[in-house]
Amino acid sequence: MKRIMTVFGTRPEAVKMAPLIRALKNDEELDPIVVVTAQHREMLDSVLQTFKLTPDYDLNIMKPNQSLSEITANILSQLDKVFDEAQPDMVLVHGDTMSTFAGSLAALYKEIPIGHVEAGLRTWDKHSPFPEEMNRQMVGVMADINFAPTQKAAENLVEENKPKESIVITGNTAIDAMNYTLSDNYQSEVITKHSGQKVILLTAHRRENIGEPMANIFEAVREIADQYKDITIVYPVHKNPKVRELAQHYLSHHERIELIEPLEVADFHNFANQAYLILTDSGGVQEEMPSLGKPVLVLRDTTERPEGVEAGTLKIVGTAKNYIVEELSKLIDHEDAYQSMAKANNPYGDGLASSRIVGHIKYYFGLTNSKPRPFSS
CATH class of the missing domain: 3.40.50.2000 (Glycogen Phosphorylase B;)
Structure with a gap:
């Protein structure tokens, strides 16, 4: 043995x-x-x-x-x-x-x-x-x-x-893990609370984004929440104190932005499965979401997962505020743009x-x- x-x-x-x-x-x-x-x-x-x-x-x-x-x-x-x-x-x-x-x-x-x-x-x-x-x-x-x-x-x-x-x-193996975590009967208080809204799930924590890049991301998110009354942003805030400080400064006190504690893995997978689209700087999330049919906008200037970009499930939008707002608005305003990403093949x-x-x-x-x-x- x-x-x-x-x-x-x-x-x-x-x-x-x-x-x-x-x-x-x-x-x-x-x-x-x-x-x-x-x-x-x-x-x-x-x-x-x-x-x-x-x-x-x-x-x-x-x-x-x-x-x-x-x-x-x-x-x-x-x-x-x-x-x-x-x-x-x-x-x-x-x-x-x-x-x-x-x-x-x-x-x-x-x-x-x-x-x-x-x-x-x-x-x-x-x-x-x-x-x-x-x-x-x-x-x-x-x-x-x-x-x-x-x-x-x-x-x-x-x-x-x-x-x-x-x-x-x-x-x-990320896809293998989701075989254990996804449930057809999953219920979320946060999703239920925002019933009738398009819920955008945000994750942001990368070391190289902390500082001005993350501030740009959060400003873009707040602008989208101001602009679209049927959009709610939910952000499970990373434990890093610097990330939490930035999140509180830029995203708190908005009726359609909800800051929550980090989700358990099963909760995260099932929550994402019920979300409208994903904003992330995470590598693993880029792999997981295509299997759920969710468009993913990548809040980084590079990705080591180009297969998702080539397949059309991911789009790199970087950390420039105006570009994030522009690309998010396209997916919200144009159903064909949304569906072209949601229905792309999962390469992972x-x-x-x-x-x-x-x-x-x-x-x-x-x-x-x-x-x-x-x-x-």
Whole structure:
């Protein structure tokens, strides 16, 4: 039996790793070991509860105002001891967080094979998103198996001269997770409260947007709420104190803008399923919403998820106030523009990514002679 360790620390990682952990647990030849760094303590715990996951090791690294260097050093030193005790045969990391980078580096130092879930996403700009772009590029150098979610992600890895035999196209586990969270019977007090309104769901938290870019976003949102009496903006405000301060300054005291606490993952997915459209600077939301048929306006200047832009489900609008207002107004005023985005194809997955990843892990260790068929959008 091969011991497969997953290392993650943030809410988005937990959402996307949860279905994979469940798939590992369901295989008799693999023994999953769950390690959380708790880079996001409170938001991580809620996801673990949703998916009924209990970590085998909890590093609990979260401290107020810690630097990226401190996060990395703390994870490295603690994982050293965990690896010695648990003796994993492979370490799986996800995406592009500090936990991802530090987990990979710690595994490299112990000469443990590394599997990178959601590998190959690129903007080619080391400052956008920061520090995520460089985290995923550096993990790509260390990884023994690159689980690319899409053909484009796989092509990025080939362009970087990664061995083709190390790259497998799986689809995105974010879609797998939604198989567990969506409910036809979901009811929301907020949605009910604004019955008859077109509810726009806003998420904004990225480090590089904090400051003037986020102020521009919030000013645009407030202008839309002023302009359209049938529109309500709902914003689950991120826990970051700087984000909360900006949100209160620009968005409070408006009858059609509601600031709420961050939603649990199941609530977020179901809430989004009932919303009119999505405004976001989140990477994961860009992947999830196309499967719900929701237009997504991306509040960033770049995206490492160009498949959604090419498919027509996403549109990059940046952080310039006037352009955000213009593009939002188009979708509100013109049904054909709205429908062209809402009905575009989902390029990100079919709900089977986790089973493909498990199959490739077994192939890597010689536990099976056949590779799973790759995902094709």
